[in-house]
Amino acid sequence: MEAAGSDVILSIKEVSKSFPGVKALEKVSLDVQRGTVHGIVGENGAGKSTLMKILSGVYQKDAGTIVFDGQAVEHTTPHQSMQSGLAIIYQELNLVNTMSVGENVFLGRFKEMKGMRGTHAKARELLDSIGCKVSTYRLVSALSVSEKQMVEIAKALSFQSKLIIMDEPSSSLTAEEMCELVKIINQLRERGISIIYISHKLDEIFDFCDIVTVMRDGHVIDTKAKSEFTRNELITKMVGRAIENEYPPRPQKVGGVLMEVRSINTHKLHDISFKLHKGEILGLVGLVGAGRTEIVRAIFGADRVRGHEVLIDGAQVSVRSPRNAKNAGIGFIPEDRKLQGLVLPFSVESNISMASIDRFTKFGFIRDSLEKGIGERQVKALAVKTPSVKVPVGNLSGGNQQKCIVGRWLEIAPRIFIMDEPTKGIDVGAKYEIYMLMRLIAEDGGAIILISSELPEVLNMSNRVLTVFEGRITGEFNPESTPVNDIMTAALGLSGGCE
Amino acid sequence: MSSYGSRSALAVVGAVLRDYLVLAMIAALAAITAMVEPKFMSAANMVNIMRQFGPLIMVSLGMTFVIIGGFIDLSVAGTINLVAVVTISLIQPMGQVPALVTGLAIGAACGALNSAVILSSGALTQAEALFLTFGMSTVYSAFALLYSHGSTMHFWDIKTSKSIFESIGGGTVGPLSVSFAIFLVVLALLWVFQSKTKEGREICLTGGNKTAAALAGVRIKRAIVVIYTIGGFMAAVGAIVLFSRITTAAPVIGAGYETNAILAVVVGGTTLKGGKGSVLRTVMGVLLVILMSNCLNLLGVSTYLQVAVKGAILVFAIWLDNRKQA
Numbered sequence: 001m002e003a004a005g006s007d008v009i010l011s012i013k014e015v016s017k018s019f020p021g022v023k024a025l026e027k028v029s030l031d032v033q034r035g036t037v038h039g040i041v042g043e044n045g046a047g048k049s050t051l052m053k054i055l056s057g058v059y060q061k062d063a064g065t066i067v068f069d070g071q072a073v074e075h076t077t078p079h080q081s082m083q084s085g086l087a088i089i090y091q092e093l094n095l096v097n098t099m100s101v102g103e104n105v106f107l108g109r110f111k112e113m114k115g116m117r118g119t120h121a122k123a124r125e126l127l128d129s130i131g132c133k134v135s136t137y138r139l140v141s142a143l144s145v146s147e148k149q150m151v152e153i154a155k156a157l158s159f160q161s162k163l164i165i166m167d168e169p170s171s172s173l174t175a176e177e178m179c180e181l182v183k184i185i186n187q188l189r190e191r192g193i194s195i196i197y198i199s200h201k202l203d204e205i206f207d208f209c210d211i212v213t214v215m216r217d218g219h220v221i222d223t224k225a226k227s228e229f230t231r232n233e234l235i236t237k238m239v240g241r242a243i244e245n246e247y248p249p250r251p252q253k254v255g256g257v258l259m260e261v262r263s264i265n266t267h268k269l270h271d272i273s274f275k276l277h278k279g280e281i282l283g284l285v286g287l288v289g290a291g292r293t294e295i296v297r298a299i300f301g302a303d304r305v306r307g308h309e310v311l312i313d314g315a316q317v318s319v320r321s322p323r324n325a326k327n328a329g330i331g332f333i334p335e336d337r338k339l340q341g342l343v344l345p346f347s348v349e350s351n352i353s354m355a356s357i358d359r360f361t362k363f364g365f366i367r368d369s370l371e372k373g374i375g376e377r378q379v380k381a382l383a384v385k386t387p388s389v390k391v392p393v394g395n396l397s398g399g400n401q402q403k404c405i406v407g408r409w410l411e412i413a414p415r416i417f418i419m420d421e422p423t424k425g426i427d428v429g430a431k432y433e434i435y436m437l438m439r440l441i442a443e444d445g446g447a448i449i450l451i452s453s454e455l456p457e458v459l460n461m462s463n464r465v466l467t468v469f470e471g472r473i474t475g476e477f478n479p480e481s482t483p484v485n486d487i488m489t490a491a492l493g494l495s496g497g498c499e
Numbered sequence: 500m501s502s503y504g505s506r507s508a509l510a511v512v513g514a515v516l517r518d519y520l521v522l523a524m525i526a527a528l529a530a531i532t533a534m535v536e537p538k539f540m541s542a543a544n545m546v547n548i549m550r551q552f553g554p555l556i557m558v559s560l561g562m563t564f565v566i567i568g569g570f571i572d573l574s575v576a577g578t579i580n581l582v583a584v585v586t587i588s589l590i591q592p593m594g595q596v597p598a599l600v601t602g603l604a605i606g607a608a609c610g611a612l613n614s615a616v617i618l619s620s621g622a623l624t625q626a627e628a629l630f631l632t633f634g635m636s637t638v639y640s641a642f643a644l645l646y647s648h649g650s651t652m653h654f655w656d657i658k659t660s661k662s663i664f665e666s667i668g669g670g671t672v673g674p675l676s677v678s679f680a681i682f683l684v685v686l687a688l689l690w691v692f693q694s695k696t697k698e699g700r701e702i703c704l705t706g707g708n709k710t711a712a713a714l715a716g717v718r719i720k721r722a723i724v725v726i727y728t729i730g731g732f733m734a735a736v737g738a739i740v741l742f743s744r745i746t747t748a749a750p751v752i753g754a755g756y757e758t759n760a761i762l763a764v765v766v767g768g769t770t771l772k773g774g775k776g777s778v779l780r781t782v783m784g785v786l787l788v789i790l791m792s793n794c795l796n797l798l799g800v801s802t803y804l805q806v807a808v809k810g811a812i813l814v815f816a817i818w819l820d821n822r823k824q825a
Contacts, residue, residue, distance in 0.1 A: 302714060326716035334714050341714070343707035345774060354704060354715040361697040408715060 009034045009163055009194045010055075010086075015064030017050055024050040026218045027064070032163065032211075035192045037185060039209030039226070041199065041238055047218040048198050052165050056088040057081040069162055087156030088165040093148050095140045101127075102136035105155045126154040130184045146177035153184060164188065165196040170204055182208050202234060214238055247460035248435050250480075251442035253279040254463055258447045259416055262309040264298045269471045272298075272308075276416065281438060281448045283462030283479070285455065285491045291471040292451045293335055296418045299449075300325045300332045312416070326355060331409030335420040335451070337398065341405045344394035348386050349375030351393045351404050356411045378407030382437070399430025406437060417441055420451045435461060459484065469493035520819070521766055521783045525790060532794040539797055546676075548793055553678035554741035555759055556785045560689055561610075561733025562760040563781045567693070568726035569706035569773025570617070571625055574632040575734040575760060577639030578609040579753025582738040584647040587657075587748040595663045603735045609639055610731020614724040623709060625771070636757065643750040654746040668743035678740050685736070689729075689778045702726055706773030762809060763788045766816045 010032040017025040025047045032038045042048050053059045055066065057076035066073040068086055076084070095104050102123035106113050113119040123136040132150040140148060149169060156164045166185075170178055185195055185208060197209055205212055206226060213223040214237040221237045255278035264272040269291050276282050284292045298305040301319040310317050310328075317328045325332070334340035342351055353360060353374045360370035375389035382403040386396055393404055402422065409417065419438070423431040438448055438461060452458045458465060459479040467475040467490035475490035532539045558575050565572045586602030593601070613635050617628055654661060670677040693699040704712040705722040713719045737756065742748040767784025769776025791812070795805045 300714075321716075322714050323716040323718060332714055334711075339708075340710045343704060343711055343774065346704075346707050350700075350704075354712065354717065357697055357700060357717070361700075364697050366695050366697065366700060 007034050008032065009069055011065075011067040012051075012055075013065045013067075015051070015054065015061045015066060017054060017059060017062050023218050025054075025061075028215075028218070028220050030213055030220055030223065032194050032196060034162075034194055035189055036210040037189055037195045037197055037208060039197045039199065039205040039212045040215060041202070041205055041212065041234065042215035043238055046215040046238075048215055049167065050218075051215075052088060052167060052196070052198065055081065055086060055165065082159050082161075085160055085162040086165070087159060087161040087163070089149065089152045089156065089167065089169065091168045093145070093152055095148055095151060097141040098139065100137050100139055101134055101143070101151050104140055104151055105136075105158055107155075109158075122158070123154065126157050127151075129157070130154065130187065131180075144177075146173050146180065149173075149181065150184070153188075161193065163194045163196065165198070167198045169197075170199060170201060178204075202231060205234070206231070246432070247457070248432070248439050250461065250463055251279055251281055251439055253443060253445075255279050255445070257314075258312065260309075260311040260314075261299060262311070264295065264305060264308040266294065266298065266303075266305055266471075268294050269298065272471075272473060274466055274473065274476075276447045276449065277463075278445050278447055279442050280463045281442055281450055281461050283458035283465040284449065284451045284468055285458050285465050285487060286468035287491065288453060290468045290491070292468050293420055294471070295468065296332070296420055296449055296451065300330060300418055302332070326412065326414075329413075329415040331355075331412070331414035331417045333402070333405050333409070333417075333419045333422050335424065337401055337405065337424070342393050342401060345392050347375075347390050348379065348384070348393050348396070348404055349389035352378045352389075352407045352411065355408045359411070374411055378404075378411060381410070382407050383433070397426075397430070399426035399433070402426055402430070402434060406434070410441075415446050417446055417448045419448060421453065422450070423452065423454070423457065455484070455488075459487070467491040519768075521768060521780075521787050525783065525787050528787070528790055528794055532790075532797060536794075536797045539794065544793070544797075548789055549676055549679055550744055551789050551793070552785065553676075553682065553744065554737040555756065555763065555789065556682055556782065557685070557733050557737035557740055558756050559760040559763040559781050559785050560685065560778050561730040561737075562757075562764050563767075563769055563776060563778050564689075564693070564702060564726045565730045566761070566764050566769055566771060567706045567773060567776045568702045568722055569625060569709060570628045570723065570726065571761065571771075572610075572613065572632045572727060572730045573629060573757045574609065574613055574636040574639060575730065575737075576753040576755065576757045577636035577643070578606055578731050578734040579738040579741065579756055580643035580750050581609065581639045581646070582606045582735040583742045583748040583752045584643050584652060584750050586739060587652045587654075587742055588647070590661050590664070591657050591659050595660060599663060599739065602739055603732060606735020606738065607728050607732040609635070610727040610729065610734070611724060613731065614727035617727070618720055618723060625773070640750070640753075647748075647750045649750060651747055651749040664739070664743040667740060668746060678744070681736075681740070685733075686778060686782065693778055698722070698725055703774055707775070758813075759788060759809075762813045762816075765820065766812060768820075770820050771817060772820075 008031045012028060012030040014027040014029055015025055016027055028047070028051060040048050050059065054061045057078045057080060060075060068084065071084065096107065102120040105123040105126060106119045110116060110119050113122055120136045127134065127136065127150065130150060130153055132147070132154070134143065134147050134150065140151065143151070153164070169181060173181060185197070188195060199205060209226050211223065212226050212229055212234070214221040214234060216238060257275045258278045259276040262273050272295050284295065286292050294303065297303045298308065299310060299319070301321045301324050310319055312328060319325045319328060322332065338344060349371060353371050356374060360367055360374060372389065378384070379386060379389055384396070384400050384403045384407065386400060393401055396404070423434055438450070442448055450458060450461060462479055465477050465479050465487060466473050467477070467487060469491060470493060474493060477487050479487065538544060558579070562572060562575065582602045582605050585605055586598050589598035589601055613632055616631055616635065617623070620631070622628060622631055666677050667681070672680045701717050702722045702725065704717050705719045709719050738753065741752060763784035764776070764781050765771060765784070766787055767780035767782070769780055791808070792805060795808065
């Protein structure tokens with residue numbers, strides 16, 4: 001399974017890229033050989049996606065050189081890079097749902113194909129070449145994710161692509177579909193096409209990649225043939241230190257019931273009931289779209305939900321809006337920091353003070369000094385890195401932005417803290433600080449409901465986890481004593497019922 | 500509005516210039532016109548400018564709140580039509596003060612109705628609000644036509660006292676016209692409301708990011724009701740100032756005020772994206788719009804071309820605003 005060719009198709013030298021407040025890539029160098037499958041692994045925020053977006057022309061690099069197929073790449077657009085034989089297949093797939101398979105493969109090139117008949121005939125040929133039997137006349141909206149991926153691959157082949165980048169292609173495939181994809185990948189390699197395969201599933205990397213590059217915090221840490229990596233070495237290099245230190249110890253003082261939720265029912269959720277204890281971190285585990293976010297939004301009053309009951313300290317509370325929830329002592333960190341959490345053009349101060357307007361107004365009038373006090377207190381308490389409380393919050397890095405949202409709620413000292421993807425897209429160091437804060441909140445007698453798509457995070461932070469599958473709670477586990485596979489089985493809906 | 504700290508001197512000059520481009524434009528416009536046409540500086544023309552200023556500034560101040568709140572209100576033209584014909588018709592049967600109060604109440608009610616339509620339909624984007632309020636505008640205008648049977652009403656037909664309206668139209672307090680004095684009082688109140696009160700802050704947060712504001716417990720529905728009610732109320736004030744000055748009220752009297760008000764707000768530097776802006780900026784915007792048409796009139800530019808110039812300035816202001824955000 002060694003590389004078929006030895007010449008280099010893509011050569012990246014010392015490429016750097018910064019966004020305001022973030023160094024996304026720092027002197028990244030990488031060579032991809034012709035006819036190999038090159039795996040790139042790294043945690044969220046390691047810079048994988050940024051690098052790929054520079055290759056495909058979505059972003060422009062700040063410094064460095066890229067040579068693709070003997071040609072220096074400067075200021076390309078996605079269209080140009082496609083034309084030059086570099087295709088990228090995004091996780092969220094870029095197809096027009098309302099058009100047919102054939103039309104999607106040759107989108108915008110019907111004339112070159114001599115009309116629709118030629119378009120469909122040529123698309124059929126390409127699909128056959130990768131063993132895909134989907135009719136070219138079917139609407140893309142009717143296809144499964146795996147079939148859509150094949151259409152994307154056919155589209156890439158139609159441009160005579162020499163390099164195809166696949167960004168986490170396996171994240172929504174079943175095991176069987178994955179086998180199909182591996183077959184296609186192997187076949188493409190035999191045809192001399194190079195593939196960059198981005199994933200954080202190590203099994204896949206060890207299964208069919210030839211060469212592996214590890215990225216972390218915008219740097220390339222190492223590039224070696226797969227056979228020279230051990231699994232542990234790969235993990236250590238991805239995370240940057242021994243994994244034991246990645247999470248603080250779980251909160252120790254779990255007490256009596258603080259909140260009880262009884263029978264949330266919506267068109268997506270079915271009979272959601274659970275209890276939350278004082279001093280506890282409760283994790284919700286499930287696939288994206290399983291209903292985790294809907295559960296917490298219902299509790300927080302963010303969506304219109306009727307008929308359920310929320311009891312805090314045994315007394316029923318009526319939560320019809322986030323404002324009610326806030327007054328009942330519930331804080332909420334939404335999953336999308338920029339769209340749902342912050343008012344980006346506003347100052348750090350007014351973003352922090354947003355939930356406590358009543359505390360800095362007297363008789364309806366704003367007292368500037370009180371507001372400034374709130375901002376400065378939280379910035380200091382959470383060590384937010386900002387030149388002053390007056391700068392727009394949009395200028396801060398992701399981790400510091402997230403701290404501002406945490407600070408907003410700490411100001412009103414909620415007893416129940418809902419955190420939906422609290423560490424999404426923030427760097428490893430800031431993550432640890434957020435974990436420490438979570439621990440502190442719990443140790444102070446508060447309770448946290450934690451949702452995260454990063455399984456290790458939920459399993460290592462939570463005292464207890466609930467698995468959610470298709471809008472139902474399918475299990476309750478102690479993550480310390482339960483094998484991960486059991487939890488995943490319940491989260492994937494493979495076996496119903498509580499243990 | 501923005502902090503200029505920690506940037507190079509050149510960048511600061513550039514930023515100040517962009518922020519206060521309107522002021523520079525006003526000064527340049529006045530200077531050029533004064534040179535070309537000496538009549539511009541005459542006392543008569545100054546009074547003329549002050550008078551034109553009255554109705555538009557009232558409507559624009561209200562519009563500023565709607566736009567800061569992240570929405571837009573095209574219904575002010577219809578509101579002005581309705582308030583004008585109803586108020587003038589009530590002076591004789593009800594007396595001046597009840598007519599005045601009724602007029603203002605109708606304006607506020609029209610605004611509140613807009614917000615009720617928007618909230619109940621869940622049309623919480625600016626684009627949806629644009630079409631909804633456009634629809635409401637035609638409804639209000641139709642009521643104005645039905646109520647007045649399409650005819651224009653005149654002051655000289657009113658047999659009872661109309662002294663309040665006459666002094667709004669042409670009276671003076673000290674060196675100022677009454678309408679200008681009203682403007683100063685209203686401006687002061689609205690400025691304090693916008694920048695110093697809890698409601699004002701909630702409006703800014705709603706305009707900055709509705710979703711985030713709601714999830715932080717900000718009362719965004721209330722903010723939406725408040726901005727539209729202020730918008731409708733100020734349109735009514737504008738309507739009263741307007742018909743008092745021209746002493747007649749036709750049911751189409753408000754035509755064009757919605758676009759001119761939006762133009763003035765945006766040119767003043769309040770962003771259409773919501774969240775940021777100020778009633779003070781709107782004063783500058785209105786000044787520019789009025790001065791511009793005054794200058795173009797004095798210079799003898801055709802009305803058709805004037806409309807084109809206005810459109811171009813609106814496009815330029817939005818373009819500049821978008822560049823600033825990027």
